[in-house]
Amino acid sequence: MIETPFGEREEREDCLSPPLRVLVADDNPVIRAGLTAVLSAPDDLTVVAEAEDGRAAYEAALRHHPDVILLDVRMPGVDGMAALPHLVRLAPVMMLTYSDETEIVQEAVRLGAGGYLVHGEFTTQQLTEAVRDVGGGRPHFMPTATSALLAYIRSHATAHAKPKIRSPDPQISSQNLSRMQPYVGQSAQSRFQLSGREAEIMDLIASGMNNQQIAAVCFISEKTVKNHINRIFAKLHTTTRAQATAKWLGVA
Numbered sequence: 020m021i022e023t024p025f026g027e028r029e030e031r032e033d034c035l036s037p038p039l040r041v042l043v044a045d046d047n048p049v050i051r052a053g054l055t056a057v058l059s060a061p062d063d064l065t066v067v068a069e070a071e072d073g074r075a076a077y078e079a080a081l082r083h084h085p086d087v088i089l090l091d092v093r094m095p096g097v098d099g100m101a102a103l104p105h106l107v108r109l110a111p112v113m114m115l116t117y118s119d120e121t122e123i124v125q126e127a128v129r130l131g132a133g134g135y136l137v138h139g140e141f142t143t144q145q146l147t148e149a150v151r152d153v154g155g156g157r158p159h160f161m162p163t164a165t166s167a168l169l170a171y172i173r174s175h176a177t178a179h180a181k182p183k184i185r186s187p188d189p190q191i192s193s194q195n196l197s198r199m200q201p202y203v204g205q206s207a208q209s210r211f212q213l214s215g216r217e218a219e220i221m222d223l224i225a226s227g228m229n230n231q232q233i234a235a236v237c238f239i240s241e242k243t244v245k246n247h248i249n250r251i252f253a254k255l256h257t258t259t260r261a262q263a264t265a266k267w268l269g270v271a
Contacts, residue, residue, distance in 0.1 A: 038065040039154040042085035042110070044076035044102075045069075046094040054089060054115070057143045064150060073102025080109040087154040090132075092116040092123060100126060107131035113153045115146075124164045128232050135164035158235030207267055211254050220247045225264045 043054045043066055055066045067083040070076035073090075074097040080088060088110050092099040099114065100123070106112050113134035114127050124135055134153040136146065140161045152159040208218040216237075223233045230248070234241045248260075257263040 036063070038063050039086045039150065040065055040067045040083065041150060041154075042066075042068045042070065042076060042079055042083060042088045044071075044073070044079075044089060044094070044099070045091040045115070046071050047091075050091075054146075057146060058150065061147055064147060073097030073099055073106075076102055077105055077109075080106060085110050087150050088112045089115045089150070092118040092127070100130070103127065103130045103132060107133075111153045111156065113149060113159065119164075128236065129227055131229070131232070133231060133235070134159035136161050137164065156231070156241075158231060160235060207269070211266075213251065213254060217247055217251050217254070220244065221251055221263065221267050224248070224251075224260055225267050 038061075041058050041064060043051050043058070045051045045054070048071075051069045051071075055069060058064050058066050067085055068079040070079045072094045076088065076090065077097075079085075088106050090099045090103065090106065090112050092114060093116070099116070103112060103114075107130070111133045112131065113136065114132050115136045115138070117138050119137045127135055133156075134149055136149055136159075141149070145161075149159040149161075207213075207221075208215075213221060220233055220237065223236065228236070230241050230244045233244045237244070252258060252263060255263050255266050257266060
């Protein structure tokens with residue numbers, strides 16, 4: 020109740036946002052119970068369901084409409100990686116697992132994960148902050164996952180920076196050869212006059228990442244990613260990701 024300037028008292032509506040609804044998917048019941056206890060403590064978080072595998076997680080997500088899904092990688096039946104592309108259509112997903120292999124981190128990001136935590140690398144406070152970030156559309160990756168993504172970026176960028184030189188094909192016509200000659204010895208980056216950051220982002224576009232994933236691995240906002248992509252499209256004279264990828268890879 021609050022008092023008005025006229026001495027009347029009226030009820031004020033609580034403007035606080037409802038708590039983020041969390042679904043916890045892990046085949047270990049002890050881990051599920053622990054995560055549920057930690058995430059149920061803050062007032063702005065609530066665990067609405069638990070699941071023991073990917074199929075149960077999908078069914079629970081359809082039923083409870085969570086704001087965030089915590090998903091283990093390795094589970095019997097339908098594992099986390101198999102369920103991930105289906106779950107990301109229903110809610111933001113954060114991988115929470117013991118699996119720190121570079122290939123798994125990269126695949127999880129490619130499939131749409133908005134965050135990746137490895138058990139043993141975070142405190143309870145960092146866990147709740149990560150859930151809030153992912154629920155709010157902000158990617159959250161801990162050191163091991165970040166290192167894996169940076170390794171991916173560097174290896175992918177190196178592959179484009181040092182193109183393989185092929186032997187001339189005798190079947191190529193002189194007209195086609197003259198068209199190709201200006202490109203010989205030039206990287207895609209210099210050919211299209213992209214900056215280092217633009218080339219990095221174009222590599223990630225070509226790998227199939229969406230804007231949210233690119234923002235996560237480059238530690239920039241999605242708005243900044245969009246601005247870079249607009250400049251990339253202008254320099255490549257393209258209007259779609261498919262066209263840009265084709266030109267970037269030299270198949271257009």
